Amino acid sequence: MSDVRPGGLSRRRFFGLAGAGTAGVIAAGAAGGVIGRATAEEPAGSPGALAADDAVPFHGPHQAGIATAVQDRMHTAAFDVTTTDRAALVRLLRRWTEAAALMTAGEPVGPGGALPAVGEAPPDDTGEALGLPAARLTLTFGVGPGLFTEGGRAEGADRFGLAARRPAALVELPGFAGDRLDPARSGGDLVVQACADDPQVAVHAIRNLARIAFGTATVRWSQLGFGRTSSTTPAQATPRNLFGFKDGTNNVGGDDEAALREHVWVDAAADGAPAWVDGGTYLVARRIAMRVETWDRASLADQERITGRTKGTGAPLHPAVRGRPDDAAGRALLEREPVRVRELPPDSHVALAHPDANAGRKILRRGYSFVDGSDGLGRLDAGLFFVAFCRDPRTQYVPLQAKLSRTDAMAEYLVHTGSGLWAVPPGVRAGEYWAQALLEG
């Protein structure tokens, strides 16, 4: 990765080359109206500003942001394609892919970057990430059923001539018990999930992709999330969800190659899928509002029975341990006699969601918590933006959610308010663009 590109400076090298900033002096305002003495403020070329080891490789057999170690923050956006011109769609995907490769490397969007040499044109990059590192940004792209013209869109049937290439697994998700889906938070012809350790970097990425899409695709909805807790947190701690329970464990670990092959990556030949999705996967997103105020009125014992875990350490509820299973006696018992799924409360979340209760089926969960202000009734609009990647949603997510929505004791406290399913193409090589094999294969 080069530090200096034609037409623009590297985002991270910017301060090292451009020298000391003076913003602090402007605002401090020396007496007499003198502002802007060129006093050093930024640590030019500081090690933090130049570190390149926080960039996640963009190119590869699979897209990043799936098996990648989970970042602190997420900004996901779904787009409606507003053109019916296939060439315009191809141009968008090519420009998006080029921009994504740059931004994930910590570079501004090209060719002019944020500070073009000629100031009389709008910059190609909006600039709010200047000076910020790559922050492990990943951009993960998917295409929804709408691109193949389903769902009664006004554009009519098969606007891009792609209907024959629609994967059978790219279904419209069925309705589930307890769904209260908002169409304005659901679906979308295209989706981009931006994850980074810095919210400004994730927001910058989505914003610049939305800007590139102007005239071709428009943001249908976007969602911010958090959830891994900051770097001040013990490195290995499992994050807690907004019910206060540990909930960051994936059914499939991002470093478990065998499990990824079995449960996440599409094998087109084996799965009867079109070639363009070979090595890709499917992204399920569900915006799940959590009725935290109601949950908070449940007793600790009820919360633990509903979850199937203790709230303290996240240990399974042992049938022989009444009361507080997190103490030394409880842990010693667990050590001697591990809990089996069938011994958990049968309607508890863990008992129903565990792979052992689902014929061994697993998904790769990668969700984030959200708080979107309040709901107008004095309650926080808070919950989980559930994200899962799976090889075939018809046999993995759909049956699991159908069961959970009917029988999970936790379902009483959850309302699904947004939903979407997208096919995620495999990764790209340099010079390729996202979903190229779909449009040209």
Added chain:
Amino acid sequence: MSDVRPGGLSRRRFFGLAGAGTAGVIAAGAAGGVIGRATAEEPAGSPGALAADDAVPFHGPHQAGIATAVQDRMHTAAFDVTTTDRAALVRLLRRWTEAAALMTAGEPVGPGGALPAVGEAPPDDTGEALGLPAARLTLTFGVGPGLFTEGGRAEGADRFGLAARRPAALVELPGFAGDRLDPARSGGDLVVQACADDPQVAVHAIRNLARIAFGTATVRWSQLGFGRTSSTTPAQATPRNLFGFKDGTNNVGGDDEAALREHVWVDAAADGAPAWVDGGTYLVARRIAMRVETWDRASLADQERITGRTKGTGAPLHPAVRGRPDDAAGRALLEREPVRVRELPPDSHVALAHPDANAGRKILRRGYSFVDGSDGLGRLDAGLFFVAFCRDPRTQYVPLQAKLSRTDAMAEYLVHTGSGLWAVPPGVRAGEYWAQALLEG
């Protein structure tokens, strides 16, 4: 600060005492349905988990969260008081203050904490911050005009008998040009600003205060913000706003005691203010939607002229430097001939907002960026949650904003969608509660 309290474990000591977690083992799901072997997962007693040096002192002459070095994340909530019983209001403020002292120290809300010994009652703490450090959490409390019964509230006149104690400076803010205020995002009888380096810690704090308020006060609105960028960022870099410009400099620095005395802290005797606000201040909040899509279509030169700074380093626009004032020649010129405010483009933001253009009046700015999804028209609902603290809004914020709203070239790109003003009482000593001198003085 004790690590173990009666009735509850310290949030940060929790793992050290409770031992290794097992959540990872549950989810990994060994063959045969065995789950929950007590395998170590959490680094019990790791230095990060036990560090206490990230707690900001809660007690003191002034409330924290004003002069405190700005944290990474913000969650601010405004509340409507639903009771007319003064004793219930006092109980709320006492319970809030006790909870705030605990949470800012990294402790769970008491007395039972998140994991009460008796599981058959709802926990006193919702638990999602268990295991997280204090993360420099500050909670800053203020009272709005509504507590003194203005604004035509149904509760009628002077419901708490406090009208005579209303500070003259606690006005209803006048309307400004370009305002498009949403009542559901404006005002509120009480406000609490939570700032922390971890969003989960800030969200946990507001949620637990909202929970304590149940039956007495209800959340009117809440707003999340970010903006300081994460710890992976160069430590001293001035943050950029969503227009891509440096915008994190305060007119009053939090470590400038003289400026704080002159521009921020109320001196009741000198200011003719009631005694209960002595040593306090006033909090102005404005939710400012930024028309980023329109801004992004402006040329770099226009963006810089509107702002009055260069986009690169944030240097003032030097009248003798055409084109790119961030290069070596431009910086050398600035060094020789500092810019005066009157030499900047007269309608530029810096020229109008600079203290030298405002009779030396300054405010302490402490705002955060926000992105609240999209607006239904394909645009990001993004902007600045502007927060300022000042000694008298009538002579500081109001005239400044009246001028900016009429003449600032940037105003074309801004829409104020939320607004509020609150009197911020001074800090509390141990055993006191927020605004005690207002209710008992």
